[in-house]
Amino acid sequence: MTDGNPDSDGLVVAAFGNRGRLETAEGETLPYLLKGRRLKAVCGDRVQWKQPPQSHEALITDILSRENALQRFDPKGRVEIIAANLTQLMVVLAPTPEPDLFLADRFLCAATLMDCNPVVVCNKTDLQHNDALRAALDEYRQLGYVVVQTCAEPGGNVADLTSLLTGHTSMLVGQSGVGKSSLINALVGDAAAAVGALSDASAEGKHTTSATIMHRLADGTRLIDSPGVREFVPNISASSEVQLGFPEIVALADRCRFANCQHLREPDCAVKQATADGDLSPRRYASYKRMKNITASGSV
Template sequence: MSKRKLNRRQTWRAEKIQQERLDRAKKREDKVDHGSLGDAQSGRVISHFGVQLDVEAADGEIHRCRMRQNLPSLVTGDNVLWRADEDHGGGIIEALEERISVLSRPDRHGQLKLVASNIDQIILVIAPLPTPSNLLIDRYLVAAEATGIPVWILMNKTDLPEAEASMEQISIYQKIGYEVHSCSTHVENGLDHLKQMLIGKNSVFVGQSGVGKSSLVNSLLPGVEIRVNTISTNSKLGQHTTTTARLYHIEEGGEIIDSPGIRDFGIWHIEPEAVPDGYKEFAPFLGACRFRNCSHQHEPGCALLAALEAGEISAERLKNCLSLMETLRAES
């Protein structure tokens, strides 16, 4: 699967053009006749609908806006400059302000798709049903580690009879240093603790369809009333309900972005050789192999195999890492 990657000069030029556009939009002395458009003002993208976006103004009002041509792709969480269209309603987004962080994933065609921006933490939501796969969890964690955004794991639906086995299954992540929390919206267990983890931070919920992300938002933020769905009784897989990421405010401070469910979180934007960097417990051993191009499978002097032999890393995590690397090489 071929993917177009910008070289350093192309990336610099795109950023330069965007900064120039942002500077122009901020200048009050701009002589351009904007017709029915009001003054440039700051706003926050709270949802995305194809070519149109919902932008929240400083006063809390939400405006359906369209984008100027040649703007980069925008995503929920972006801070933008926009102008109200006084004649036709809504507004025009003029420029994108600098992002402090961004989470992205490749779509089914291998093109990079933004998930959310300006977030402080990623909450990977899993549940006993649909049955969690540690390989899928690793995909999410590798993608999160590549962004540098802190990530922790939330086991939802702990009222289900399968919950105990699922918690044992993911205990491996707690052992290597990830925060693992649990809750249930059905019996309202663990929700107060969860909310305290979210207050004052901008968080994004990610995970498969059917793990209950939207139900969590409904429980944490009464009155939001996001439509939710049930697990398919035939496939035991989640059914898509949320179709676009949306930002919600926490009354005590902070934000939650509810993202659409994804059954298979791709990491095709990551080079195969960079996958081990997404396994945080591998860090002390990376770069210490005898051979520079070590495959971490059979070579003498492999630091990861030595760590496995010493019980410092798990066989399952190493197997998943090698599987992800092989998949990326096959699809490149």
């Protein structure tokens, strides 16, 4: 700071390389540029910024330390931070596209490990749910996850989702086409134009979200839209942490013979026993083993 003015507080609502948009303390949205190559901002970052003379862009001078961050390994095995300072991760599923429950499990695990509420949102209630999806939702409920049903079509029901959002910074994640942006449009109202304008028309002529963008409800509640993914490899520092994302495994682990049991090949493992006895879902146990594998190798 050379001009003697203190820098202002801001919130990054969209980040693209070293540029993006920030929201000022007064609620105005400005384009920004990052100062220097060292700073890397992501959606949800709290920042300090100033307005250089003769520039239409705010200059971000500092990024405040993050309370948490959603991180993944990119296809090249590098850690990528997707968004910061989240309090809730809404994993959106739908009857179409065909649900990838392993992907949902990985997001739920990441949410727990980053200390943010995991929520399962099943969208498109107007469409027929097949038995596999219904069973998966029941399973998530039995495991203690909050599961809400929504319909983002005009006049559809988003009330259960709305009541979970108040006061939170929630990010919607999931496969492409499950209806994340449609839900945000149904919830935010005025954001509809912004979402449309920030979407790319893909080859099929569908609007698919290409960036992680934060929206705000009238009461200040924050909602983050994100591009759909086929894969998500959470950045889990130690493979032994994977089980923390599986509450049913945590609940059994005390009964394994070894305190550091990984529930893979060890003898007298209560988790393997429970799976064999039909007390633990074979799908979830398979999901646990897959996640152990991908976090060990950094790829799927």
